[in-house]
Amino acid sequence: MSENNLKTLKEKMNRYLCPPGNGVFTVNTAKERKEAFWKQLYGSSLGVHEKWQADMEKLADSKVALLGIPSDCGGGILRGANWGPLFLRSELIKEDLKYHDLGDVRVIPHLLLDKYLNQETIESCRKALYQDGEFPLPVSPLSITEDFCNSYYATFSDKKLFSLGGDHSVSYPLTKSYLKAKKAQGKKVALIHFDAHTDLLEERMGIDICFGSWCTHILEDLLSPGHLIQIGIRSSGHERGHWENKFGVQQYWAEQVREEGPSKIADKIIAYLKQNTIDELYISYDIDALDASYASATGTPELNGLSPHESMIILQELAASFPFGGADLVEVAPFLATDLKGESPEPQTTLLSATTLIRFIISKMGED
Ligand SMILES: [Mn+2]
Structure with missing residues (x-):
């Protein structure tokens, strides 16, 4: 770890990030919820910014860091995943889990990626975020995330990152930066x-990086498209063969997981990964992989999905064979609880399902 890299990272943390749970810009909205969380985290809701800054010194001591990206500008059906990081942290804090909370990316909710912006907008947003319009820093949540992650991995090549979305577009900069570091x-x-x-998708209404298209564009950063393995698919305009033939990805649809059982699916994946001499895995978990009865608080809840138990079996078996080098969990949108079957209280059911998965993944990331 070089001192220069660490200095740059700390500068970026101060500019790009804010205290955990504070990434959705509000004046009064959700104040009680934020304060309740900070009381649990810091013992008081006063002096949060200073406590968060002082905490940065502890980053060097922990193996796994947590980053919130409360951006849902890359979504497009029902939004609300910007509140995922705050609500999920309020559950995670009850767990006995080891991680350093980096905080949230500061999100301008109308922006997605800097390449979609004109110079005038970039400059005015730079002034709003950094008080210095001339300083050449990114302003959109996905662009900030990528630059931050690049610095993180340049500083700590052996540390891991678990990120909370946000809509699924946030996985694009997260995986891009991670894959670059691993390469x-x-x-x-x-x-x-x-x-x-x-x-x-290759693009959605002219936008190439969004929740429905991020995978297509990350393929070029993988050594082979077959190193993208998708599990839980069931809502698609095409059959599995179409995607596998067109892109060379591998898919295990939810129906196949149910028919063959999660353990057999995990065996197949592990055999393939070993054959391909894979060293480690990045897990990107869209909560809508789960059946809507376990996770309805999301932008596109779908029935006939995986159960948390089936997911856990696959994750456990994968973790027994490969280290988890990085991970994210996205698309938890607590205000969108639809309670499709009227059986479970939402958004609590979704939050608890997500927490079960996060707890397992973070603890495995910390073990390796
Ligand atoms: Mn997704």
Whole structure:
């Protein structure tokens, strides 16, 4: 770890990030919820910014860091995943889990990626975020995330990152930066993607990086498209063969997981990964991979999905064979609880399902 890299990272943390749970810009809205969380985290809701800054010194001591990206500008059906990080942290804090909370990316809710912006907008947003319009820093949540992650991995090549979305577009900069870092380390990585949808559009209404298209564009950063393995698919305009033939990805649809059982699916994936001499895995978990009865508080809840138990079996078996080098869990939108079957209290059911998965993934990331 170089001191220069650490200095740059700390500067970026101060500019790009804010205290955990504070990334959705509000004046009064959700104040009680934020304060209740900070009381649990810091013992008081006063002096939060200073406590968060002082905490940065502890980053060097922990193996896994948590980053919130409360952006839902890359979504497009029902939004609300910007509140995922705050609500999920309020559950995670009850767990005995080891991680350093980096905080949230500061999100301008109308922006997605800097390449979609004109110079005038970039400059005015730079003034709003950094008080210095001339300083050439990114302003959109996905662009900030990528630059931050690049600095993080440049500073700590052996540390891991678990990120909370946000809509699924946030996984694009997260995986891009991660894959770049691993390539530099000479490690072969596969991307394990849990989702009801393939996210394999080339563009959606002219936008190339969004919740429905991020996977297509990350393929070029993988050593082989077959290193993208999708699990839980069931809502798609095409059959599995279409996607596998067109892109060379691998898919295990939810129906196949039910028919063959999660353990057999995990065996197949592990055999393939070993054959491909994969060193480690990145897990990207869209909560809508789960059946809507376990996770309705999301932008596109879908029935006939995986159960948390089936997911856990696959994750446990994968973790027994490969280290988890990085992960994210996205698309938890607590205000969108639809309670499709009228059986379970929402958004609590979705939050608890997500927490079960996060707890397992973070604890495995900390073990390796
Ligand atoms: Mn997705």
